[in-house]
Amino acid sequence: MTRKTRIILLICIAVVAVGALLLYNYFSTQSPQSPPEQSAKGSGSSGKGGAGRVIPVSIYIADFRQLDEGIRSVGTLLPNEEVNISSEIAGKVERIAFDEGTFVKRGGILVKVNDDDLQAQLKRSVFQRDLLHDKLERNRILLDKDAISREAFDQIETDYNMIQADIQLLQVRIDKTEIKAPFDGMIGFRYIGLGSYVQPGTLVARFVDNSKLKVQFSINEKNINKIRNGDWISFSTEGDRIVNRARIYAIDPTIDEQTRTIAMRAMYENAGMRLKPGMLIRVTAGEKSGNTLQVPTEAIVPDAASMKVWVVRGGKAASTPVTTGTRSETMIEITAGLMPGDSVIVTGLLQVREGSQVLISN
Numbered sequence: 001m002t003r004k005t006r007i008i009l010l011i012c013i014a015v016v017a018v019g020a021l022l023l024y025n026y027f028s029t030q031s032p033q034s035p036p037e038q039s040a041k042g043s044g045s046s047g048k049g050g051a052g053r054v055i056p057v058s059i060y061i062a063d064f065r066q067l068d069e070g071i072r073s074v075g076t077l078l079p080n081e082e083v084n085i086s087s088e089i090a091g092k093v094e095r096i097a098f099d100e101g102t103f104v105k106r107g108g109i110l111v112k113v114n115d116d117d118l119q120a121q122l123k124r125s126v127f128q129r130d131l132l133h134d135k136l137e138r139n140r141i142l143l144d145k146d147a148i149s150r151e152a153f154d155q156i157e158t159d160y161n162m163i164q165a166d167i168q169l170l171q172v173r174i175d176k177t178e179i180k181a182p183f184d185g186m187i188g189f190r191y192i193g194l195g196s197y198v199q200p201g202t203l204v205a206r207f208v209d210n211s212k213l214k215v216q217f218s219i220n221e222k223n224i225n226k227i228r229n230g231d232w233i234s235f236s237t238e239g240d241r242i243v244n245r246a247r248i249y250a251i252d253p254t255i256d257e258q259t260r261t262i263a264m265r266a267m268y269e270n271a272g273m274r275l276k277p278g279m280l281i282r283v284t285a286g287e288k289s290g291n292t293l294q295v296p297t298e299a300i301v302p303d304a305a306s307m308k309v310w311v312v313r314g315g316k317a318a319s320t321p322v323t324t325g326t327r328s329e330t331m332i333e334i335t336a337g338l339m340p341g342d343s344v345i346v347t348g349l350l351q352v353r354e355g356s357q358v359l360i361s362n
Contacts, residue, residue, distance in 0.1 A: 057348035058362040059312060060299060062338050064291040065243070065331065071226060071285045075217030075235065077268075079277040081183055081209035085110060087198040088176045100189050100205075104181040111192070111204055115177040122170040125163055132160040185209040186273075213268045213275055215246045217283045218261035227251075227285050233266050235281045241330065244268060244275070248285075293338060294331040299346045300324065309338070310345040310352055312360065317345065317352040 091113035098110045139156050142148045181187070188206035192198060215235055219227065231248050246266035255262045264285075268275070299309050300322075308321045322337030338344070343360070345352060352358065 054357045054359050055317075055348055055351045056359045056361045057312070057317075057345045057352065059343040059360055060296050060346050062293055062295050062334065062342045062344050063340055065294045071219050071223050073217045073219055073283045073285070075215055075281050075283045077275055077277050077279045077281060078214040078216055078265075079208040079210055080212035080214060080267075081185065082277070083182060083207050085179060085181075085187075085204040085207050086200075087111070087113065087179060087202045087204060088200055089113060089173060090199050091115070091177060091197070093192055093194055093196050093198060096190065096192070096194055098187050098190070098205075100187065102187060104185065104187050104207075106181055106183045108181045109178050110181060110187065111179040113177040113179070113198065115174050118170055118174045118177070122167065122174065125167045125170060129160070129163045129167060132156065132163055136160050179204060181207065183207075183209055184211070208277060210270055210273050210277065213270045213277060215266040215268055215281065215283065216263065217266075217281075217285075218256070218259070218263045219285065221255050221260050221262060224255075224262055227264070231285065233283055233285045235268075235283045237275065237279050237281050292325065293334045293340060295334055295338070295344050296346050297327060297330060297332045299344045299349075300332060301349060310349060311338075312343040312345060312358055315357060317354065317356040317358050319354060 093111060094114045095112035096110075097108075097112065098104055104110065136156050139148055139153050143150065143153045185207050186209075188208070190205045191203045198204075215233065217233075217235075227248065229248055229251055233246055233248060234243050235246065236243055246268035248264055248266045250265045252263040295309065301308050301310065301319075303321070306321050307324055308319050310317050311320050312318075320337055320342075323335045325333030325335045327333070345358070347361075348358070
């Protein structure tokens with residue numbers, strides 16, 4: 001390499017070194033400004049549970065509820081009393097005195113059947129009775145004077161008693177032309193019309209007493225010794241979380257050979273006529289019953305070593321370990337870890353973290 005070439009190479013190396021130094025100084029003075037910008041951008045998403053983000057949740061206020069732990073079954077509600085109202089005599093309907101689906105007091109007239117022919121027969125019999133009564137009294141005087149024989153007097157007395165019996169029979173038949181309510185209850189749809197001719201046994205309407213309802217259900221024969229007459233049961237209807245109470249008043253003396261179950265009936269006071277006969281119900285005949293602290297089952301979060309729930313305290317989510325007890329289809333008993341009135345989170349559980357800001361949506 002010539003001397004001239006070495007000089008040119010040294011000059012190039014010097015230029016490169018100076019350029020590298022200048023670039024280093026430029027980036028060194030610019031880099032301290034970027035971290036604050038990045039920190040400001042990242043501050044909105046950092047923090048435990050997403051600090052600054054409000055999570056909508058719905059809550060359940062923990063409270064005491066009736067709990068029955070024991071034998072579960074499916075049953076049906078039956079009316080306290082139920083009859084098919086029908087006519088006892090033949091005749092034309094001249095009056096319908098009820099509105100369908102209304103309450104009727106015992107003895108209230110439902111239907112009136114025409115009784116003109118019976119009234120005419122009654123009037124005739126009354127005239128005959130009055131005539132025989134006068135004749136009987138005259139012959140009684142004659143008998144005392146031995147003016148007539150005892151046999152003649154007895155015949156007139158028999159005729160009088162027979163006409164009295166005919167009058168009573170006619171009055172009974174006339175009374176049957178008025179179809180009356182046999183007890184306090186609700187009248188159903190009518191199956192006759194005004195002016196129609198009814199025969200004995202013709203269905204007029206169905207009549208039920210809903211003031212009390214019979215709860216009919218069956219249990220397996222293996223549990224027969226766990227329930228006795230007079231025990232309390234609880235039941236609820238489909239789509240209704242209200243727990244109703246009834247007391248067993250009758251147990252079938254025999255076991256069904258096909259299902260190996262025994263039928264039972266309990267009586268429920270149907271205040272306000274809220275429940276209707278024919279409803280499908282879920283029955284619990286309990287060995288343990290009482291008021292216990294309960295929350296919805298979906299509020300329970302399984303943990304590694306125990307169970308926990310999320311509660312709202314001061315507008316923030318906080319986890320609380322709990323001890324659970326009896327579980328039903330929708331509720332679970334809490335024996336430790338909660339107090340009545342605690343706001344337990346039931347939705348949004350996948351998003352909440354310890355200390356998360358929450359917005360109650362229900």
